[in-house]
Amino acid sequence: MDQRAILERAQQGDERAFGVLVDVHLARLDATARLILRDPDLARDAVQECLIRAWRGLPNLRDPERLEAWLYRLTANACFDVLRQQRRRPIEVELAKSDGPVVPDYSAALVEAELIHRALGRLDPGQRAVVALHFLVGMPLTEVAATLRIPVGTAKSRLHQSLVVMRATVPRRSDEAADTVPGGQLA
Amino acid sequence: MTSADRLEQDLPRILERLYVGPRPLYADDVLRVATRTPRSLGAPTLERWVPMTPVTGWIAATPRFPWRVVGLVALLAIALAAAALFVGKQPEKRPAPYGPAGNGLIAYEYAGNLYVGDPVTGQTTAITSRAGDRNPTFSPDGSRIAFLRSYAYYPELDHRVDVVTVRPDGAGLRVLTPERRSDIAACCAWTPDSTRVLADILVESDPEAPYTRLVAFDASRAGEPQALGTAASGLALDEQGCCGPGFPGPGPQVAAVLRPPRGDRILSLGDAWPRHTITEMNLDGGDARAVVTLEFYDLGQPAWSPDGSTIAFNAAVDMGGGPCGQSPCTPEWRAYLVNADGSGLRLLAPEAGPPPPGMVMSEANPLWSPDGSTIAVWRTFDRPDGPDCCPDAARLVLVDVATGAEREIEAAPGQGYVPGTSWSPDGLLGTSWSPDGRSLLISIFRAETWPYDQDATIMLDIETRQTTELPWPHYSVPSWQRLAP
Numbered sequence: 001m002d003q004r005a006i007l008e009r010a011q012q013g014d015e016r017a018f019g020v021l022v023d024v025h026l027a028r029l030d031a032t033a034r035l036i037l038r039d040p041d042l043a044r045d046a047v048q049e050c051l052i053r054a055w056r057g058l059p060n061l062r063d064p065e066r067l068e069a070w071l072y073r074l075t076a077n078a079c080f081d082v083l084r085q086q087r088r089r090p091i092e093v094e095l096a097k098s099d100g101p102v103v104p105d106y107s108a109a110l111v112e113a114e115l116i117h118r119a120l121g122r123l124d125p126g127q128r129a130v131v132a133l134h135f136l137v138g139m140p141l142t143e144v145a146a147t148l149r150i151p152v153g154t155a156k157s158r159l160h161q162s163l164v165v166m167r168a169t170v171p172r173r174s175d176e177a178a179d180t181v182p183g184g185q186l187a
Numbered sequence: 188m189t190s191a192d193r194l195e196q197d198l199p200r201i202l203e204r205l206y207v208g209p210r211p212l213y214a215d216d217v218l219r220v221a222t223r224t225p226r227s228l229g230a231p232t233l234e235r236w237v238p239m240t241p242v243t244g245w246i247a248a249t250p251r252f253p254w255r256v257v258g259l260v261a262l263l264a265i266a267l268a269a270a271a272l273f274v275g276k277q278p279e280k281r282p283a284p285y286g287p288a289g290n291g292l293i294a295y296e297y298a299g300n301l302y303v304g305d306p307v308t309g310q311t312t313a314i315t316s317r318a319g320d321r322n323p324t325f326s327p328d329g330s331r332i333a334f335l336r337s338y339a340y341y342p343e344l345d346h347r348v349d350v351v352t353v354r355p356d357g358a359g360l361r362v363l364t365p366e367r368r369s370d371i372a373a374c375c376a377w378t379p380d381s382t383r384v385l386a387d388i389l390v391e392s393d394p395e396a397p398y399t400r401l402v403a404f405d406a407s408r409a410g411e412p413q414a415l416g417t418a419a420s421g422l423a424l425d426e427q428g429c430c431g432p433g434f435p436g437p438g439p440q441v442a443a444v445l446r447p448p449r450g451d452r453i454l455s456l457g458d459a460w461p462r463h464t465i466t467e468m469n470l471d472g473g474d475a476r477a478v479v480t481l482e483f484y485d486l487g488q489p490a491w492s493p494d495g496s497t498i499a500f501n502a503a504v505d506m507g508g509g510p511c512g513q514s515p516c517t518p519e520w521r522a523y524l525v526n527a528d529g530s531g532l533r534l535l536a537p538e539a540g541p542p543p544p545g546m547v548m549s550e551a552n553p554l555w556s557p558d559g560s561t562i563a564v565w566r567t568f569d570r571p572d573g574p575d576c577c578p579d580a581a582r583l584v585l586v587d588v589a590t591g592a593e594r595e596i597e598a599a600p601g602q603g604y605v606p607g608t609s610w611s612p613d614g615l616l617g618t619s620w621s622p623d624g625r626s627l628l629i630s631i632f633r634a635e636t637w638p639y640d641q642d643a644t645i646m647l648d649i650e651t652r653q654t655t656e657l658p659w660p661h662y663s664v665p666s667w668q669r670l671a672p
Contacts, residue, residue, distance in 0.1 A: 015222040026214050031206035044213050051221035059226065113201045135198040136206065149346055149372075151321045151337075153296060167194055 003064040011059045018055060025068060028137065029075045035132040036079040036125055049078035072137055073147045076129055083125055112170055119169035123162050126150075130158045280671040284327035284379035285447045285493045287557040288622040291668030292355055294323035294332050295644075297660055301334060303355050303668075306646060309658045314357035322374055326381040329668040330354070331361075331406065333375035333384045338367065350374055350384060350404050355668060363404040365411065379450040382406055385415075401453075401470065415470045446527075447495040454478070454489045454498065465489050465500060467527070478529045487520070488552060491527075492559045497588070498525050499535060499553035499562055522550040522564050524588070535562060536586045536593050542568050550584075557624040562586045565618065566595075583618075583627070585649060596652060622669040625649065630665070 009017035029050060033043035053074045061070060120128055126148075133144045134155075145155040211217075282288035292303040299318035304311040319337040326333065331352045338347065347367035353360045363384060373387040383403040402412035446452035446467070455466045463486045468475040479486065481502060489500040503520040522535035535553060542548035546568040554563045567581045583596040618629050629645045644657040644665055657665075 013226075015218075018222055019218050022218070023210070023214065027207055027210055030211045031202075031208070035202065035206050044211070044217070047211070047213075048217040048220060051217050052224045055221040055224055056226050112197075113205055116198070116201050117205055131198075132202075135195075136202045138199065151296075151299075153299065153321065157298065163195065166198075170194060 003067075007058075007061065007064045007067070011061070018058065021067065022051060022054060022071065025071050029071060032072060032075055032132045032136060033079055035120065035136060036076070036128045037082060038121060038128075042082050043079075046075060046078040046082050049081065050074040053078070069139070069143065069147065072133060072139070076133065076148055079125070079129065115170045116166060119166040122165050122169070127158045127162045127165075130155050131162050134159060281328040281330065281381075282622070282669045282671045284381070284450075285557075287624050287672060288329075289670035289672050290621050290623050290626075291325075291329055291670040293628070293644075293657070293665045293667050294325055294355070295659070295665040296321050296323055296334075301332070301353075302659065303332075304657060304659050306655075306657060311659050312357070314353060314355070320351075323666055324375045324377065325355075325666045325668045326352075326377045326406070327379055327669060328381040329670055330381065331359075332666070333377065333406070335371065335374050336362075346370075348374075350386060352384065352406055361406075361409075363406065363409055365409045376445070377406075378403065379445065379448065383413075385445075386412065388412075446491050447493055454491070456486055456489070463502075465498065465525075476529075478527065479525050479532065490553060490555060492555050492588075493557060494559055496527055497559075498527060499523070499555065500525070501551065501553070503549075519547050520549040520551060522553045522562070522586075533591075535564065535588075535591070536584065537591050538593055539566070539584075545570060552618060554618060554620060554627075556620050557622060560588055561624075562588055563618065563620070563627055583629075583647075596647070596649070619665075619667065621646075622667055623672075628665060628667060 003021075006017045006020055010021050026047070029047050030043060033046040033050075034040055037043050037046060050071060054071060057070075057074075061067060120131065123131070129148055130141075130144055133139045133147060134141060139147065141155050141159065142152055145152040148155070290306070293306055294301060294303050294314075296302075299320055300313055301315040301320045301323045302311045302313050314332070315334075315336075317336065319339075321335050321337075323332045323334045325331075331354055333350065333352045336349045336351045346369040348364075348369075348371055349367055350363045350371070351360060352363065368388070370389045371386050372389050374384070376385040377383070378385065382405070384406050385401060385403050388400055388402050401415040403415055404410070404412045446454075451470060452467055453470055455468060456463070462480055462482050463484055464477050464481075465479045465486055466475050466477050478498060479500070484502045484504060487501045487503075489498050491498060499522060501520045501522055521539075523532060524535050525532045536550070539548070539550075547570075549567050549569070550564045551567065552565055555561075556563070562585070564584050564586060565581055566584050585594045585596065586592070618627055620627055625648065627647045627649060629647060644659075646655045646657060647653075648655075
């Protein structure tokens with residue numbers, strides 16, 4: 001059964017069809033929410049909210065090709081709604097350990113990943129949202145801007161600022177090491 | 188490869204490793220909760236029983252009559268008229284809304300501020316300084332610039348904006364929205380008579396699945412906009428009244444507004460696969476008439492000729508499940524012409540040869556010259572497994588509308604550049620004609636800094652093929668002022 005037929009069944013209230021439609025996107029929606037919110041529990045709340053909105057709004061979706069972009073839009077909006085609700089109390093920022101492998105590994109690539117993870121913690125949620133949608137989801141910046149409902153210029157400047165922060169955090173040495181000594185030791 | 192290059196190149200892989208895991212353990216729970224949610228919750232209680240569209244349309248269309256303002260304006264107008272008579276001044280000559288005109292200033296946005304630049308001298312002037320302004324668009328008569336003004340540092344947390352106009356010298360700022368609005372999805376286009384500013388607003392009856400509707404603000408004063416008619420989705424206005432990414436929703440997708448010369452008809456795209464249709468209709472959705480219906484072809488980017496007699500558009504094979512029925516897919520888009528009455532469907536450039544082996548050729552963004560004699564179109568060549576960011580090659584082609592003969596301007600913007608987003612059939616316009624039709628303004632980004640650096644603009648003289656880079660950075664597609672010829 002093609003996507004359009006599945007979409008039509010989900011639009012008519014078929015819960016299994018809805019599950020088929022969104023299931024393939026769940027891991028990446030969760031990743032996007034965790035990158036923006038840096039809290040697994042809040043990310044789950046955001047994904048939950050995204051799916052509720054998707055289920056309710058699905059009858060109005062015409063084009064199956066828009067489904068994926070629409071889901072990311074709902075996820076990003078849900079993340080910002082979560083942040084809005086969290087304003088009154090401090091956000092517990094996940095800083096200690098990345099979600100990567102727990103087995104100690106001192107390869108240059110993993111050190112670099114850990115540094116990137118920390119660098120992301122220095123960004124604000126708006127910057128992280130742009131990084132997530134552009135680099136993790138692979139959206140062009142025009143689509144990132146449309147998804148977040150921000151001007152393209154704002155998306156560009158946020159991405160630029162984010163990269164400046166990440167470049168400052170990730171030493172040049174690790175770039176070169178990753179080029180020449182895959183799996184090498186921590187400098 | 189520089190350190191910076193490497194970071195951006197590796198980020199997708201690093202982020203994938205850091206954040207993307209298997210299917211979340213909570214997946215079944217959140218799916219169960221979602222599908223147990225009643226779908227009717229999104230509609231306001233009243234709207235479940237009363238159709239709100241006619242009501243809201245009526246409310247928007249009949250604002251309170253501002254007697255005091257009218258009186259003051261009348262007095263002011265009399266005083267101004269008397270002054271004009273006294274000094275014996277003639278009214279300033281304005282250009283017609285369509286057809287060739289003189290080249291004036293270029294409005295653009297950089298870092299949230301608006302500027303006008305003189306493309307001849309390179310001199311620029313800031314006309315706003317609030318760091319929240321965007322989308323500057325000159326009126327067809329060249330007298331004012333419409334734009335959006337936001338106030339929040341995080342627009343995601345506060346979508347409210349004002350629709351504002353200002354004179355090109357920065358004076359006469361006029362806010363058209365009585366209150367800041369959070370429902371504006373796209374802005375701004377002008378009606379041909381330069382009296383109204385069109386915007387695309389989100390219909391909030393179901394905020395989780397918004398669709399959009401055309402509205403018109405009176406450019407002379409603040410007031411509620413007039414709703415122009417039936418719901419339409421997918422519209423993102425720019426100065427040429429064309430389309431961009433929008434939101435899913437019911438109804439047709441408005442793709443091009445304002446049929447010249449009166450600006451009273453729009454084009455919409457509709458699809459009931461495998462049939463795809465371009466439909467012409469009144470601004471209120473009435474008197475709809477299919478212009479083109481093609482089976483197994485996806486349609487896009489319809490654009491009126493300056494005299495309103497012909498429509499240019501793009502089409503690509505659509506076999507279902509995607510633009511070309513496979514994944515990954517690089518569809519071949521070609522530009523077509525059709526008469527406004529639906530007759531005379533033909534390829535814009537029938538002489539185009541086959542692409543190089545292993546490449547897919549696409550034609551994007553057919554752009555009518557101001558006199559309607561020529562269409563500029565970007566012809567791009569992609570390897571199906573090539574990078575997403577940019578085509579392998581891009582060439583600007585000028586096609587004689589009457590004969591189909593073409594002139595190719597290879598690598599016109601210069602080496603090291605790729606043409607903005609203009610290769611993408613779904614992208615934003617990055618190329619526009621000068622009002623006099625002698626140049627093309629091409630928004631580009633520098634290939635070595637893509638995608639996060641600011642755009643640059645190349646001015647291409649189509650006769651001499653000489654290119655000039657405008658000496659100012661910007662973050663938006665520039666808008667060129669029309670002057671009386």
